[in-house]
Amino acid sequence: MEDKKKAPGIYEDVLNPALNERVKKTAEELRALAAQDREAFWAEMSKNISWYKEWNKIFDDSKAPYYKWFLDGKLNACYNCIDRHLSSWRRNKAAIIFEGELGDSRVLTYQDLYREVNKLANVLKGLGVKRGDVVAIYSQMIPEAVIAMLACTRIGALHSVVFGGFSATALQERINDSKSKVLITADGGYRRGKTVPMKENADKALADNGCPSIEKVIVVKRTGQDVPMEPGRDLWYSELMEEAELHCEPEVMDAEDPLFLLYSSGTTGKPKGILHTVGGYLVGVHTTFKYIFDYQEEDVYWCTADIGWITGHSYLVYGPLLNGATSVIFEGAPDFPAQDRYWRIVEKYGVNIFYTAPTVIRMLMRWGEQWPASRDLSSLRLLASVGEPINPEAWMWFYKHIGRERCPIMDTWWQSETGMILVTPLPGDTYLRPGAASWSFPGVEADVFNEKGEPVKPGEEGFLVVTKPWPAMLRTLYNDEERYLSTYWQQFKGAYLSGDGAKRDEDNLIWVTGRIDDVINVSGHRIGTAEIESSLIEHKAVAEAAVIGKKHELKGQAISAFVTLRDGFDGSDELIAELKQLVVSKIGALARPEDIYFTSELPKTRSGKIMRRLLRDIAEGKVLGDTTTLMDPAVINSIKKQYG
Numbered sequence: 001m002e003d004k005k006k007a008p009g010i011y012e013d014v015l016n017p018a019l020n021e022r023v024k025k026t027a028e029e030l031r032a033l034a035a036q037d038r039e040a041f042w043a044e045m046s047k048n049i050s051w052y053k054e055w056n057k058i059f060d061d062s063k064a065p066y067y068k069w070f071l072d073g074k075l076n077a078c079y080n081c082i083d084r085h086l087s088s089w090r091r092n093k094a095a096i097i098f099e100g101e102l103g104d105s106r107v108l109t110y111q112d113l114y115r116e117v118n119k120l121a122n123v124l125k126g127l128g129v130k131r132g133d134v135v136a137i138y139s140q141m142i143p144e145a146v147i148a149m150l151a152c153t154r155i156g157a158l159h160s161v162v163f164g165g166f167s168a169t170a171l172q173e174r175i176n177d178s179k180s181k182v183l184i185t186a187d188g189g190y191r192r193g194k195t196v197p198m199k200e201n202a203d204k205a206l207a208d209n210g211c212p213s214i215e216k217v218i219v220v221k222r223t224g225q226d227v228p229m230e231p232g233r234d235l236w237y238s239e240l241m242e243e244a245e246l247h248c249e250p251e252v253m254d255a256e257d258p259l260f261l262l263y264s265s266g267t268t269g270k271p272k273g274i275l276h277t278v279g280g281y282l283v284g285v286h287t288t289f290k291y292i293f294d295y296q297e298e299d300v301y302w303c304t305a306d307i308g309w310i311t312g313h314s315y316l317v318y319g320p321l322l323n324g325a326t327s328v329i330f331e332g333a334p335d336f337p338a339q340d341r342y343w344r345i346v347e348k349y350g351v352n353i354f355y356t357a358p359t360v361i362r363m364l365m366r367w368g369e370q371w372p373a374s375r376d377l378s379s380l381r382l383l384a385s386v387g388e389p390i391n392p393e394a395w396m397w398f399y400k401h402i403g404r405e406r407c408p409i410m411d412t413w414w415q416s417e418t419g420m421i422l423v424t425p426l427p428g429d430t431y432l433r434p435g436a437a438s439w440s441f442p443g444v445e446a447d448v449f450n451e452k453g454e455p456v457k458p459g460e461e462g463f464l465v466v467t468k469p470w471p472a473m474l475r476t477l478y479n480d481e482e483r484y485l486s487t488y489w490q491q492f493k494g495a496y497l498s499g500d501g502a503k504r505d506e507d508n509l510i511w512v513t514g515r516i517d518d519v520i521n522v523s524g525h526r527i528g529t530a531e532i533e534s535s536l537i538e539h540k541a542v543a544e545a546a547v548i549g550k551k552h553e554l555k556g557q558a559i560s561a562f563v564t565l566r567d568g569f570d571g572s573d574e575l576i577a578e579l580k581q582l583v584v585s586k587i588g589a590l591a592r593p594e595d596i597y598f599t600s601e602l603p604k605t606r607s608g609k610i611m612r613r614l615l616r617d618i619a620e621g622k623v624l625g626d627t628t629t630l631m632d633p634a635v636i637n638s639i640k641k642q643y644g
């Protein structure tokens with residue numbers, strides 16, 4: 001950022017409190033190199049990864065939008081995350097510090113991680129998992145989940161991590177779409193003093209041959225709760241590991257071989273498997289972790305994300321391990337046993353770099369500054385945020401009460417699809433602007449387009465796009481090429497459509513304003529309106545449903561559902577409760593509608609499309625814009641009456 005003190009009409013800039021010559025020089029050098037030659041920049045960055053065989057062409061766009069990076073390069077992700085650190089003193093460095101909900105703690109050095117991962121890789125091989133097979137991982141936050149991810153990549157299998165908060169039905173769908181061969185889960189997990197029934201959910205998903213592709217289920221003992229084990233199918237992790245061989249040669253993978261699948265919600269239909277490949281993903285994630293978090297060898301890094309989401313993949317597992325970092329893995333919730341859980345952890349381990357989400361920050365704000373104030377947070381030196389737009393108030397609170405006005409905040413914008421952070425300030429920026437994700441990362445070309453596909457002028461809003469391919473980009477949607485093309489590449493020729501809106505401010509900084517498609521962002525979790533609607537209409541009383549995300553002070557957005565009933569059914573509180581429960585059982589608690597309204601009709605265009613935007617405006621109490629395209633404008637008044 002230029003040395004400009006204040007942008008007119010916008011939140012006042014904050015002088016970067018941690019600015020020093022080193023980070024300043026790094027930012028300048030990175031930006032200069034990327035500006036001069038983008039491909040040369042990524043070529044340079046690729047040298048920080050270990051290759052069995054170097055790539056011979058950096059980039060190929062001959063089959064756009066199926067882009068390729070680092071062609072003919074050979075490497076292994078697990079080798080890069082673990083083995084290459086073993087030849088130095090780092091082998092005895094903590095790779096993972098696990099903090100359990102019970103206050104139990106476990107440290108795994110790189111050597112420990114090597115041993116555990118190799119053994120599990122051999123176990124998987126022994127169960128018949130081969131290169132290219134998919135292994136589903138359904139777990140809470142325990143070290144074994146990370147070990148499982150790495151064991152897959154060691155043998156060239158793809159992991160498909162399913163967030164531990166998803167229901168049995170959601171797990172089943174993801175297993176079946178990916179045809180996962182093995183499922184790795186746990187007996188249970190701890191959350192807010194209760195146990196979460198992981199194995200029980202998994203059993204429900206698998207019952208009655210619900211997941212025909214699954215041959216074996218590996219169960220980690222975490223809670224020790226009694227769980228039925230199906231003979232021939234279910235195996236205890238600990239027993240398998242006891243007998244496993246200590247060394248497993250990593251598979252030599254092509255840069256463009258698949259690395260993992262991660263299911264994520266889109267605007268239509270069911271969640272889709274986002275496919276990432278080995279070479280580009282590793283280079284992108286290594287580079288962004290190193291420079292955005294300014295990771296230094298002795299730092300303790302903590303990302304509060306769950307491995308069930310992309311942030312957990314890129315910046316809890318791969319980014320830190322590729323850089324030989326020490327990171328904290330945390331099980332549980334920020335308010336259990338008390339609302340200072342996070343600050344106790346920062347104090348306990350001397351956390352230096354802390355990466356979390358705006359929804360968490362807003363919650364912490366509500367709980368009050370007495371909680372962080374009573375803990376020693378002096379180890380912190382850099383803060384970062386991801387998952388949704390951070391409002392300037394939350395930014396300032398984070399800055400003051402957690403960073404104590406000493407730590408810069410990196411507001412990082414990216415997506416499951418992008419694999420790596422694309423828009424963010426750098427620690428070497430002189431000024432930070434609260435609420436603005438700010439700039440494209442060096443070597444990335446994010447932009448804001450108007451409807452005609454032209455870059456907007458300063459002060460204008462539009463679609464957030466990426467105009468040049470980047471290494472860690474998704475390669476396709478698993479089993480759905482059509483949707484890959486139509487979702488991301490159809491609207492603007494040659495540019496990737498993110499689904500987010502953004503504006504350029506007077507100084508050309510990017511402010512992400514949030515989703516402008518039918519994806520809802522609840523507490524930083526992505527949910528498609530279509531998924532919730534199709535759960536609702538499974539109820540016999542429901543004729544039609546429209547779901548929207550309406551502004552919510554803490555969660556960013558909350559789910560509201562508008563439902564029309566079949567003849568002979570009446571809306572009641574019992575029915576509302578039943579419908580909410582139905583959604584929880586189909587998707588998970590994260591998708592539970594905050595409110596459900598019964599309406600005699602839904603507003604539709606003349607071609608029959610439900611106008612969700614109008615419903616959102618009603619729900620948020622906004623003045624309604626043009627309603628002339630409605631089939632029956634009277635519908636609006638009747639809904640408004642009911643709503644009010």
Ligand code: WTA
Nearest residue numbers: 386387388389411412413414415416512515
């Ligand atoms: C939102 C999470 C504003 C955005 C990494 C995006 C953000 C969606 C930011 C992707 C940010 C993420 N500012 N919005 N810094 N970071 N988002 O796939 O709407 O779970 O499209 O990836 O989160 O969610 P996903």
